[in-house]
Amino acid sequence: MTVENSKTGVTAGVVGHPVAKLDSGEKVMGRSEYIADLYRPNMVHGAVLGSAHAHARIVSYDTSEAEKAPGVVAVLTGDDVGEGRMGAFIKDEHAIAKGKVLYLGEPVAAVVAETEEQARSAVRLIKVEYEELDAVLSPEAGLAKDAPILHENLDDYFKVFDTGSAGNLASRTVFEEGDVEAAWESCDVIVEGEYTTEPQAHVAIEPCGALAEVDAGGRVTLWSANQSVFRVQANVCESLSLPMTRLRCLTPRVGAGFGNKMEAHVQPITVALTLKCGRPVKLILTREEDFEIVRARHPFKIRMKTGAKKDGTLIARKCEVLLDCGAFADDSPGVLGYSLLMARGPYRIANVRSEGKLVYTNKMRFGAYRGFGNPQVTFAGEQQIDDIAEQLNIDPIKLRRKNMTHEGDPWFLGQEVRSNGLKQCLDEVEARSNWKKRNQAAQRPGVKRGTGIAVAAHISGLLGTGAIVRMLEDGSISLNTGATDIGQGSDTVLAQICAETLKVPLENVFVSSPDTDGSPYNWGTTASRVTYTTGRAVAAASADVEKQVKEHAAQMLDCDIGDLELRDGGRVGIVGSNTDLPFFAVSAHAHWAVGGPLVGTSTLVFERDTLDPKRAVAQGLPFPRIGVMSFSAVVTEVEVDEVTGQARVVEAWSAADVGRAINPQLVEVQLEGGFLQGMGFALYEEMVWDGARLANPSLMDYKIPTTRDAPGVVHPIIVEAPEPDGPFGAKGAGEICINAVPASIANAVEDATGFRHRSLPMTSERVLRGMMSADKTSGEEAS
Amino acid sequence: MADREKLNLTVNSDNATVDADAGATLLTVLRDELRILSPKRGCNQGVCGSCTVLIDGTPQRSCLTLAVTCEGKPVQTVDGFDADTKMALLRDQFQQNGAVQCGFCTSGMLISAWHLLQEDGALSREDINAGLSGNLCRCTGYQKIVDSVAAASKEASS
Numbered sequence: 055m056t057v058e059n060s061k062t063g064v065t066a067g068v069v070g071h072p073v074a075k076l077d078s079g080e081k082v083m084g085r086s087e088y089i090a091d092l093y094r095p096n097m098v099h100g101a102v103l104g105s106a107h108a109h110a111r112i113v114s115y116d117t118s119e120a121e122k123a124p125g126v127v128a129v130l131t132g133d134d135v136g137e138g139r140m141g142a143f144i145k146d147e148h149a150i151a152k153g154k155v156l157y158l159g160e161p162v163a164a165v166v167a168e169t170e171e172q173a174r175s176a177v178r179l180i181k182v183e184y185e186e187l188d189a190v191l192s193p194e195a196g197l198a199k200d201a202p203i204l205h206e207n208l209d210d211y212f213k214v215f216d217t218g219s220a221g222n223l224a225s226r227t228v229f230e231e232g233d234v235e236a237a238w239e240s241c242d243v244i245v246e247g248e249y250t251t252e253p254q255a256h257v258a259i260e261p262c263g264a265l266a267e268v269d270a271g272g273r274v275t276l277w278s279a280n281q282s283v284f285r286v287q288a289n290v291c292e293s294l295s296l297p298m299t300r301l302r303c304l305t306p307r308v309g310a311g312f313g314n315k316m317e318a319h320v321q322p323i324t325v326a327l328t329l330k331c332g333r334p335v336k337l338i339l340t341r342e343e344d345f346e347i348v349r350a351r352h353p354f355k356i357r358m359k360t361g362a363k364k365d366g367t368l369i370a371r372k373c374e375v376l377l378d379c380g381a382f383a384d385d386s387p388g389v390l391g392y393s394l395l396m397a398r399g400p401y402r403i404a405n406v407r408s409e410g411k412l413v414y415t416n417k418m419r420f421g422a423y424r425g426f427g428n429p430q431v432t433f434a435g436e437q438q439i440d441d442i443a444e445q446l447n448i449d450p451i452k453l454r455r456k457n458m459t460h461e462g463d464p465w466f467l468g469q470e471v472r473s474n475g476l477k478q479c480l481d482e483v484e485a486r487s488n489w490k491k492r493n494q495a496a497q498r499p500g501v502k503r504g505t506g507i508a509v510a511a512h513i514s515g516l517l518g519t520g521a522i523v524r525m526l527e528d529g530s531i532s533l534n535t536g537a538t539d540i541g542q543g544s545d546t547v548l549a550q551i552c553a554e555t556l557k558v559p560l561e562n563v564f565v566s567s568p569d570t571d572g573s574p575y576n577w578g579t580t581a582s583r584v585t586y587t588t589g590r591a592v593a594a595a596s597a598d599v600e601k602q603v604k605e606h607a608a609q610m611l612d613c614d615i616g617d618l619e620l621r622d623g624g625r626v627g628i629v630g631s632n633t634d635l636p637f638f639a640v641s642a643h644a645h646w647a648v649g650g651p652l653v654g655t656s657t658l659v660f661e662r663d664t665l666d667p668k669r670a671v672a673q674g675l676p677f678p679r680i681g682v683m684s685f686s687a688v689v690t691e692v693e694v695d696e697v698t699g700q701a702r703v704v705e706a707w708s709a710a711d712v713g714r715a716i717n718p719q720l721v722e723v724q725l726e727g728g729f730l731q732g733m734g735f736a737l738y739e740e741m742v743w744d745g746a747r748l749a750n751p752s753l754m755d756y757k758i759p760t761t762r763d764a765p766g767v768v769h770p771i772i773v774e775a776p777e778p779d780g781p782f783g784a785k786g787a788g789e790i791c792i793n794a795v796p797a798s799i800a801n802a803v804e805d806a807t808g809f810r811h812r813s814l815p816m817t818s819e820r821v822l823r824g825m826m827s828a829d830k831t832s833g834e835e836a837s
Numbered sequence: 838m839a840d841r842e843k844l845n846l847t848v849n850s851d852n853a854t855v856d857a858d859a860g861a862t863l864l865t866v867l868r869d870e871l872r873i874l875s876p877k878r879g880c881n882q883g884v885c886g887s888c889t890v891l892i893d894g895t896p897q898r899s900c901l902t903l904a905v906t907c908e909g910k911p912v913q914t915v916d917g918f919d920a921d922t923k924m925a926l927l928r929d930q931f932q933q934n935g936a937v938q939c940g941f942c943t944s945g946m947l948i949s950a951w952h953l954l955q956e957d958g959a960l961s962r963e964d965i966n967a968g969l970s971g972n973l974c975r976c977t978g979y980q981k982i983v984d985s986v987a988a989a990s991k992e993a994s995s
């Protein structure tokens with residue numbers, strides 16, 4: 055299959071080619087429809103009331119005033135929903151607060167009215183009587199003896215793995231390989247430290263929202279901003295105790311998701327409202343609500359210790375983490391387990407122990423966020439590698455190269471890694487950043503310059519996925535996978551894989567929008583998994599169609615199947631001869647004469663074990679089968695203003711091994727966008743709680759990077775170490791691009807100022823304080 | 838409920854009379870009354886820029902602008918540039934360079950970029966960074982957006 059690049063006029067295979075995203079045409083015209091842009095006949099609007107307390111029993115509701123308010127159609131409280139509970143790992147969450155409220159702002163009641171404004175004013179007229187309880191505002195407080203208990207029936211909740219839940223402990227996980235305690239003795243250098251990171255808000259520019267309507271037969275159709283129509287279906291049906299056949303989930307365009315739209319937000323409430331009032335209900339969160347009631351990146355407390363021999367060989371690492379779960383478990387047990395699985399880093403270290411606890415607190419839930427706990431542990435681990443390099447006087451890249459994992463090496467706990475482009479990532483960033491000559495540019499007065507490196511790995515994979523490839527009567531192709539394109543371009547990438555396999559022009563492939571009625575199951579657009587897992591299913595389903603095309607053609611041309619080949623442009627012909635057939639002739643034959651319509655299918659689930667029990671022990675492993683590994687190396691150059699302490703990234707080189715870039719331009723955007731999001735996390739993004747109240751739930755008070763903050767240039771560097779069973783060798787790119795960024799910046803700031811920051815974000819104030827103390831001492835953190 | 842008023846607006850060269858609350862913002866009137874949906878509500882607080890439209894030729898945040906103040910002034914959204922060559926250049930560059938990810942910021946970004954292109958001569962990256970600093974994008978890291986505006990500006994001024 056070939057495609058013409060309108061920019062260069064060059065033709066090339068469609069896989070590996072930077073074709074423009076299929077939806078970019080409608081987007082530059084302003085025509086894409088996101089959840090807030092959908093309207094249904096007779097539609098009404100929903101609004102939610104947030105709880106006034108962080109922890110309280112709900113004694114009673116008085117909804118009489120609200121019901122009389124202008125335009126009000128219906129009111130919903132916890133009394134309207136049953137006992138159903140949802141949750142990815144621990145089913146601990148009702149559709150709306152019921153019995154108790156567990157964080158300030160938690161939706162406790164909702165209203166539907168003719169207009170959004172009417173709904174918002176009426177909802178404030180609902181009076182809820184509470185019996186206030188003591189609040190748990192930190193994981194330490196949650197673990198304290200006599201701490202107030204958030205989930206009194208935790209023991210009875212359904213859990214998908216052995217969580218070890220007890221009291222406010224939502225889950226605990228312990229992994230060990232080798233013998234860490236015995237190994238310290240053989241180390242010549244040991245570094246040890248405590249690290250903390252703060253909550254980061256996702257800030258997808260589109261706030262979360264949903265629209266639901268119920269038909270005459272009582273069946274509900276639900277559109278929402280989502281990362282998986284199937285997770286939406288599961289969450290709504292579990293929390294409202296509906297059979298899945300009663301709910302159809304669809305997706306409009308999604309204004310980005312970074313983990314925030316994977317599990318439920320307002321979908322269950324919206325469905326409950328439409329079931330209550332019988333009319334279509336749209337509920338779109340304000341920006342403040344989106345900050346306050348969806349989810350955020352976990353704050354981490356990390357204690358880490360790493361030991362090495364004089365020659366730099368890493369011998370042992372120990373990592374203990376404490377995670378604030380917030381009020382509901384959501385994806386948190388997964389984040390805990392995953393961060394511990396990644397805490398070794400991409401290194402050969404024989405003795406590793408990582409363990410952690412996840413504790414319920416009376417705050418908004420923390421959950422999935424691009425990197426899934428990995429940026430936090432990498433922030434600690436990669437600074438320790440630099441500390442060791444410094445103490446042993448070894449170049450930081452050299453030390454990493456000496457210890458890095460190679461193809462075929464097991465990952466921590468034992469899973470075999472079949473592709474590994476880490477060495478090439480390191481080589482690339484070292485050469486391209488001119489690492490050996492770093493910091494030799496003329497210093498500007500008042501400015502300290504520094505350069506840092508960090509490496510990381512990430513999985514792509516997890517759970518079930520499928521693809522249906524149908525050849526239509528005219529020979530064109532309909533591709534249906536159920537994977538939500540959240541803007542990253544997965545529809546385009548999957549169409550490229552399908553077009554390449556069937557040798558048809560890209561424009562002959564139509565990608566259906568996910569629909570739980572018609573799409574095969576897809577766990578979701580998460581875990582950097584769509585290109586790798588769904589791509590595999592698409593390649594296999596396309597190959598299934600190829601096989602069927604050849605069976606028909608063999609009959610029609612009276613030849614052996616083995617003599618047939620697919621030809622560019624959607625034709626099948628006899629090898630070594632000019633005889634061939636266009637797909638429409640084959641499809642017509644199948645539709646009208648013999649065999650029936652051509653439908654190729656494939657479903658799969660990621661099946662390789664995370665744990666090799668002969669190598670390692672694990673307790674509380676949330677992912678028995680996880681995924682293949684991508685790798686990255688990031689070099690960052692920073693300038694620190696000596697007067698203000700402001701650190702600025704001047705230039706960065708971000709290399710990632712993505713197996714094979716199906717669409718290099720889309721991989722580059724991941725590297726560039728992921729860098730900036732990681733930079734915001736490293737330098738200034740921080741959700742601040744004032745007691746139980748989130749103090750900065752607005753874009754005025756919570757700053758994300760703008761064009762003015764962006765580095766001079768981020769060099770995206772694509773490395774391709776093909777994964778044997780990946781589609782055309784591809785692995786994921788969506789998260790590997792963020793993991794090493796905060797650590798790389800921290801190492802650069804240390805290089806510039808002599809001060810090691812063990813707490814994020816590295817705000818001007820902290821960097822300034824650090825510089826002042828580094829001038830006095832040798833650079834150990836005071837705070 | 839607030840008083841409703843009749844407003845006469847000119848949006849994308851069409852005259853429209855709408856009934857709107859006296860306190861309604863232009864964003865609300867465009868979206869809810871006129872169903873012109875390209876301006877997006879990202880924050881409703883004047884920070885994100887996804888609601889940016891041209892009012893009398895200058896980019897404004899429609900979420901901060903009262904609709905009544907727009908009477909007698911032409912309002913232009915990204916839908917209203919059919920015959921405009923500079924907008925066509927920008928659109929082409931945005932698509933070619935991969936400057937569009939989720940696209941939620943794109944309408945506002947294109948309006949701000951188009952306004953920058955009204956300056957004579959090719960824009961520097963500093964000009965573009967300054968001119969787009971009020972439009973947030975969480976997906977792209979801005980690099981491909983700035984590249985696209987720079988390329989369009991070069992083409993427009995050649």
Ligand code: FES
Nearest residue numbers: 881883884886900
């Ligand atoms: S919606 Fe107007 S600036 Fe964000």
Ligand code: FES
Nearest residue numbers: 939940942974976
């Ligand atoms: S493309 Fe998603 S916010 Fe800019």
